[in-house]
Amino acid sequence: MNAPNIAETLHAMGLQARQAAAVMAKSSTAARNQALRRLAALLRESVQALDVDNTRDLARAEAAGLAAPMVDRLRLGAKVIATVAEGCEQLAAMPDIIGDIVGMQQQPSGIRVGRMRVPIGVFGMIYESRPNVTIEAASLSIKSGNACILRGGSEAIDSNKALARLVQQALQDSGLPPEAVQLVQTTDREAVGQLIAMPQYVDVVIPRGGKSLIERISREAKVPVIKHLDGNCHSYVDDPCDLDMALRVVDNAKTQKVSPCNASESLLVARGVAADFLPRIGEVFAAKGVEMRCDAEAAALLRNVQGARVVAATEQDWYEEYLALVISIKVVGGLDEAIAHINHYGSHHTDAILTRDHVHAQRFLREVDSASVMVNASTRFADGFEYGLGAEIGISTDKFHARGPVGIEGLTSLKWIVLGQGEVRG
Numbered sequence: 001m002n003a004p005n006i007a008e009t010l011h012a013m014g015l016q017a018r019q020a021a022a023v024m025a026k027s028s029t030a031a032r033n034q035a036l037r038r039l040a041a042l043l044r045e046s047v048q049a050l051d052v053d054n055t056r057d058l059a060r061a062e063a064a065g066l067a068a069p070m071v072d073r074l075r076l077g078a079k080v081i082a083t084v085a086e087g088c089e090q091l092a093a094m095p096d097i098i099g100d101i102v103g104m105q106q107q108p109s110g111i112r113v114g115r116m117r118v119p120i121g122v123f124g125m126i127y128e129s130r131p132n133v134t135i136e137a138a139s140l141s142i143k144s145g146n147a148c149i150l151r152g153g154s155e156a157i158d159s160n161k162a163l164a165r166l167v168q169q170a171l172q173d174s175g176l177p178p179e180a181v182q183l184v185q186t187t188d189r190e191a192v193g194q195l196i197a198m199p200q201y202v203d204v205v206i207p208r209g210g211k212s213l214i215e216r217i218s219r220e221a222k223v224p225v226i227k228h229l230d231g232n233c234h235s236y237v238d239d240p241c242d243l244d245m246a247l248r249v250v251d252n253a254k255t256q257k258v259s260p261c262n263a264s265e266s267l268l269v270a271r272g273v274a275a276d277f278l279p280r281i282g283e284v285f286a287a288k289g290v291e292m293r294c295d296a297e298a299a300a301l302l303r304n305v306q307g308a309r310v311v312a313a314t315e316q317d318w319y320e321e322y323l324a325l326v327i328s329i330k331v332v333g334g335l336d337e338a339i340a341h342i343n344h345y346g347s348h349h350t351d352a353i354l355t356r357d358h359v360h361a362q363r364f365l366r367e368v369d370s371a372s373v374m375v376n377a378s379t380r381f382a383d384g385f386e387y388g389l390g391a392e393i394g395i396s397t398d399k400f401h402a403r404g405p406v407g408i409e410g411l412t413s414l415k416w417i418v419l420g421q422g423e424v425r426g
């Protein structure tokens with residue numbers, strides 16, 4: 001596909017999406033749920049075929065030297081397919097919120113005023129090389145009566161094409177327009193430039209990614225954006241704290257998986273517990289090969305931990321999202337300093353306090369300016385499925401329209417409805 005063709009292709013996709021969105025918006029709940037169940041069945045039937053496409057993606061990624069955690073998220077094994085298929089069925093079983101009417105109230109004029117939940121229309125989504133996101137986004141789009149144009153990461157192109165074919169078949173088999181879910185078929189980033197500049201066809205763009213993506217979106221987007229950006233997430237070990245609990249939670253937040261945006265990248269420890277806690281977590285991190293980028297006080301407390309990889313932190317480290325077996329560590333005076341540090345250096349994604357102090361917990365919840373704020377839990381829980389949304393579009397780091405994990409509701413809006421009996425305004 002050369003550059004002019006990309007523009008033409010994206011415009012054609014946009015037009016088809018716009019037409020499909022109108023059909024989806026008035027489609028029946030039964031048809032949309034049927035499409036989701038059919039998709040689940042097709043996914044389960046296609047495990048072997050999908051493996052062929054995914055193996056091609058994996059081979060290219062490994063040959064290109066992609067880091068192991070990124071190769072891992074590219075993998076579409078039987079377990080991942082089973083999970084997304086189950087997710088489709090769970091979504092099908094969830095209540096349909098489209099058409100819900102809330103807050104109907106009679107006004108002094110006699111009119112009744114309320115609000116109705118409706119699909120947004122068409123959304124464009126740009127996301128990382130994680131093929132399961134293709135199904136999560138497609139299934140949420142179907143459930144919420146929208147149409148979407150998906151642009152996944154280039155390493156996942158073959159897997160995504162195969163998955164998109166299954167989605168379109170499921171839509172067709174259920175009497176819905178296949179164009180309701182379209183995948184950009186080229187890895188040329190020019191397509192991203194087009195997708196974010198077609199307000200006549202695309203109502204909102206959802207970028208999931210890092211700094212390069214957001215710089216481009218900020219420069220070029222001509223449609224509203226719901227940003228799903230980087231996670232410089234913090235775990236703060238407070239004084240007082242149950243240190244055994246903190247050990248388990250901080251370990252999980254850093255090492256359970258290092259590539260997701262909700263993994264903790266920075267550990268703050270209150271001075272009063274630092275001498276007890278840091279050597280203990282240092283041992284855990286040393287055993288798992290986690291490099292620790294420390295301020296001078298933390299480094300001194302970790303000095304005698306056998307095998308610990310301790311490096312002096314630079315100012316830049318406090319801003320860093322490593323997505324790797326690396327964590328920054330700082331000793332802080334207490335809650336005030338922890339909150340100030342998180343609000344200054346964090347990315348307003350997800351941050352947690354580990355504490356025994358109820359007042360500290362309440363203050364942390366109120367004062368940390370992030371999409372998810374947690375008490376005594378791992379930041380890894382910031383996830384639509386874990387929050388009971390069935391699936392997730394991603395984790396919004398924006399404040400408007402949707403914040404944190406985005407599910408069906410985030411893909412809808414509430415329009416005002418007015419019911420009268422011939423009333424006129426006096």
Ligand SMILES: NC(=O)C1=CN([C@@H]2O[C@H](COP(=O)(O)OP(=O)(O)OC[C@H]3O[C@@H](n4cnc5c(N)ncnc54)[C@H](OP(=O)(O)O)[C@@H]3O)[C@@H](O)[C@H]2O)C=CC1
Nearest residue numbers: 127128153154192209210212213228229230231261394395
């Ligand atoms: N908040 C959330 O919900 C999520 C956030 N993330 C964040 O994403 C980042 C990690 O993923 P990673 O794959 O490295 O992210 P990238 O930003 O590199 O890639 C994500 C997508 O954006 C595209 N892209 C990146 N830069 C540009 C550009 N300049 N122009 C056009 N398209 C672009 C990529 O395309 P291409 O394939 O061509 O590189 C890919 O499709 C982390 O910062 C993580 O926190 C990840 C998942 C969820």
Ligand SMILES: N[C@@H](CCC(=O)OP(=O)(O)O)C(=O)O
Nearest residue numbers: 073128130259260261382383
């Ligand atoms: N909410 C998701 C995080 C998704 C995410 O960040 O993905 P990625 O950056 O591709 O590893 C989860 O915890 O599974």
